[in-house]
Amino acid sequence: MTLEIVVMIKQVPDSQEVVIDPVTFTLNRSAARNVINPADENAIEAALRIKDKEKDVHITVITMGPPFAETALIDAMARGVDDAILVSDRAFAGADTYPTGLTLAATITRMGKFDIIFAGEESTDSSTGHVGPGVAEFLGIEQASYTSSTWIEDEFVYADRELEDGIETVRMKSPCLITVLTNSNVPRNPTLRMKIDSIKKGIKTWSLADIGLKPEWVGLKGSPTIVKSMRTINEKKREGKKFKAGEMDKFVDELVSKGILKL
């Protein structure tokens, strides 16, 4: 029987291109390109590695996002993913993590059989890390979060979870959901040939009606949280006093006399 893998990916502004304005200390994201969330690239790679090793594996990537998020899906297909679904509808806009998880869980349910769902540990733009485990709860399945590797052995799914105080190896039966750590593997590059093939093959686009949720359950309306306000964090005024090579004794004197360093 085919092993069905779903990878959930999110398109985000490239954080390497997001720069901090040195004066206002705000982030300038406007210039940044949109890319696949870095941890999701690792999630795609984790899925592809299972496909490399096991027989009869089928991988679908899904994203909830605006129409231009299809570039992320094409990119994933050009790395070796079989199918892609863009879940897109005006009604999804402004979702917090609850309706985001609900929408993705409804999409996966509509897809039919699934064995392993992969997600990234967190996104680089709002980085809650709540969407993956939320989907697992909606679907009522096991999960392993913050994993550095996943493999299949004797019909069990194994995963290494990297915790603050050690590495925990878990095993469970599918269906299950795995969240993958950023940089936990080296993602393969998309190839031009496969990119052309995937554009030819095309992606599916599903709307709210296709996944069967009520409009008031999704997007902003379906979100229990609201962003009340945003304020710039007042930076402590920092002087930026300069010291050159050859002035280290002076520098140490300064730190000691101001009580910053006690020797």
Place this chain on the structure above:
Amino acid sequence: MVGLVNAEPPENAGEYKNVLIFLETRQGKLAKPGLEMISVGAAIAHKVNEELIGIVMGNKIEGLVQEAGEYGCDKVIGLKSKDLEDFRTIPYSVNLSELITELKPNILLIPATRNGRDLASRIAVRSKTGVTADCTELDIDPAERILQARRPTYGESTLAEILCKRHRPQMATARPGIFSVPERDPKRKFVSEIRKTTIKKEFLKKEIVSFKPKSTLDLTSAKIIVSGGLGLGKPSGFKLLEELAGEIGASVGASRPTVDMGWIERDHQVGQTGQSVRPDIYIACGISGKAQHIMGMRLSKNIVSINTDASAELNSISDYIINEDLYKVIPELIDAIKRRKSGEKKPAEAPA
């Protein structure tokens, strides 16, 4: 399993009261990120004349329940079962959710650690409520009893205040290393209760087959940190930093790419996906100051940036800027410190 249903506010939201905190355990001990929520949780609860209730789950928890009370919980509930000995998502979330149904807390706080976030995500869905992630400020509007959960966003440049007005409990996770652990007082009075529970087999399908503990370095309580970035150029650069650290009693920190390259262990990493630190002095050596790094160290009392690039982003938030090659200036700094310690005078400057 809740099924595919929406987040629904309870009709009796006004009846929900008290602040519940999940006290995470690690290898049979109360972990620091959980204890860090006690002061802030108590402040919120007491502001509206409610109680702070600590929840401890595990097997041998009698001592931990006592400890949680001594640290400042008004009430501690221990859930005891051998199946709760180690954190596992489903048995923990099923049990915590049953407590939520019973106690109807207005607010639930969970530490934003890996297991804490794992748990919080599922509890929020089970309770059909919202959760504000990774908060660094928590307060309450006393009139409406609405949790004001604030979290840094956009590379720590802005603080977003997020509210969950109608759904209960109002949930937030608290970023480790931000709130301080209160004094432990063995004479403190509190109420406690230990309940034995049994966990259904169907909830125990995930097995932990092994656990390899790693020594952990707690940078969050370090007073001085000497931290290295890619500017070190090679793994042995950390040797030089260790030498400097040794002279001033500092811990060694690192930027993420140096960790990814295997130059130093991961528990040295500072930043968004590492530790959030706030020492008296943070000496950054060859670190550019990208948003994700700054997130973890910008609350340091004093920041020193040693960088060959005068326009490095980190310089804009530094108290001291040493615009030099670190391999030239750090040995000079070490010598200067040694001289200062021994009371020696600086040797006469060699003519250029």
